[in-house]
Amino acid sequence: MSGRRRSRPAGTADAAEPPMEATMDYASGEYLEDTSQAAAAELEEFELEDLEGVGRVTAQKLRQAGYYTIKDIAFASAHELAAILGSEERALGIIRAAQRALNMGKLFMTAKEYYEERKRIAYISTGVKALDDLLEGGIETRAITELIGEFGAGKTQLCHQLAVMVQLPPERGGLSARALYIDTEGTFRPERVVSMARYRGLDPERALENIIYARAYNSDHQMLLVDEARKLVEEQNVKLVLVDSLIAHFRAEYPGRENLAARQQKLNKHIMQLARLAAVYDVAVVVTNQVLAAPDVFFGNPLKPAGGNVVAHGCTYRIWLRKGKEGKRIARIIDSPKHAEKETVFTITDEGVVDA
Ligand SMILES: Nc1ncnc2c1ncn2[C@@H]1O[C@H](COP(=O)(O)OP(=O)(O)O)[C@@H](O)[C@H]1O
Ligand SMILES: [Mg+2]
Numbered sequence: 001m002s003g004r005r006r007s008r009p010a011g012t013a014d015a016a017e018p019p020m021e022a023t024m025d026y027a028s029g030e031y032l033e034d035t036s037q038a039a040a041a042e043l044e045e046f047e048l049e050d051l052e053g054v055g056r057v058t059a060q061k062l063r064q065a066g067y068y069t070i071k072d073i074a075f076a077s078a079h080e081l082a083a084i085l086g087s088e089e090r091a092l093g094i095i096r097a098a099q100r101a102l103n104m105g106k107l108f109m110t111a112k113e114y115y116e117e118r119k120r121i122a123y124i125s126t127g128v129k130a131l132d133d134l135l136e137g138g139i140e141t142r143a144i145t146e147l148i149g150e151f152g153a154g155k156t157q158l159c160h161q162l163a164v165m166v167q168l169p170p171e172r173g174g175l176s177a178r179a180l181y182i183d184t185e186g187t188f189r190p191e192r193v194v195s196m197a198r199y200r201g202l203d204p205e206r207a208l209e210n211i212i213y214a215r216a217y218n219s220d221h222q223m224l225l226v227d228e229a230r231k232l233v234e235e236q237n238v239k240l241v242l243v244d245s246l247i248a249h250f251r252a253e254y255p256g257r258e259n260l261a262a263r264q265q266k267l268n269k270h271i272m273q274l275a276r277l278a279a280v281y282d283v284a285v286v287v288t289n290q291v292l293a294a295p296d297v298f299f300g301n302p303l304k305p306a307g308g309n310v311v312a313h314g315c316t317y318r319i320w321l322r323k324g325k326e327g328k329r330i331a332r333i334i335d336s337p338k339h340a341e342k343e344t345v346f347t348i349t350d351e352g353v354v355d356a
Contacts, residue, residue: 212236230277239284247306
């Protein structure tokens with residue numbers, strides 16, 4: 001097809017300097033990037049049609065199903081693509097082609113390489129020193145962080161604050177980026193953003209402009225918004241996606257034991273959507289979750305996070321917020337792959353979420 005764009009090695013056209021961390025490919029004399037991010041930048045000008053085995057009709061079908069970019073394909077599972085492409089075998093071939101294009105052909109790496117790769121993960125300060133320390137740096141990109149707590153615990157306040165913090169320059173704990181706020185309960189308050197932004201030295205008007213807001217009216221709408229978000233995050237320099245709250249709609253729409261299996265299946269899909277968004281687009285995802293009283297617990301904490309195993313396994317970091325004495329709030333990290341289970345104290349004032 002004549003409309004196809006050809007691959008060009010990074011750093012050979014207008015850039016005078018070789019890209020960072022480039023290694024020389026002596027055979028061809030071209031610079032080979034070993035970071036998938038740089039490869040992705042290079043791939044921005046590629047279309048699905050550029051993939052081996054994908055013609056115009058197939059590309060159209062893929063786009064209709066919500067797979068817009070080579071990245072979307074590279075991170076898809078063969079099983080879900082099979083429904084669009086006819087067979088898992090064909091799906092696997094196309095997924096592999098996308099992964100090769102993204103430089104992901106390498107299946108294994110050393111722990112050292114993985115360690116180096118993880119160093120590229122960015123952190124968003126919560127604006128609370130004690131909380132940042134608890135989290136060892138703040139809210140992580142490429143991960144889902146779950147804020148759990150009873151009504152009034154401070155989950156929504158912390159979401160507002162993070163939407164402001166991400167806008168700060170890196171030297172002040174942010175990523176000079178925008179936030180995308182999916183509000184399912186109608187509790188987003190621009191006025192709070194104004195107070196918090198002012199306190200952090202940001203122009204309140206600009207801070208509001210830098211938060212892309214959507215109200216989700218039901219669980220299907222919520223999932224549609226996350227699908228659409230993928231198109232926005234790169235274009236609009238979004239580094240933080242907030243979903244407040246993750247499961248309120250799901251619980252309301254699928255009540256009772258008889259609907260539990262269907263609800264969990266759908267919720268699982270939603271979390272996979274969010275996990276992929278975090279991993280593929282290099283953003284931090286923060287979700288809030290309610291707690292339920294477990295009738296069968298007689299010893300220990302009778303409260304447990306809603307959503308069961310699906311949410312527990314789907315979220316990378318879980319932070320439990322609860323009210324303490326004199327208006328103080330206590331945050332506790334539970335089930336983290338890298339943190340010890342410990343807690344810290346903070347407070348909520350007119351300025352936002354601050355150290356106690
Ligand atoms: N302007 C403010 N000044 C001080 N505290 C506030 C302010 N706005 C909200 N709060 C505190 O935040 C609490 C609500 O927290 P919120 O984040 O909405 O809880 P949830 O965990 O249910 O989302 C209120 O009960 C109040 O203690
Ligand atoms: Mg709330």
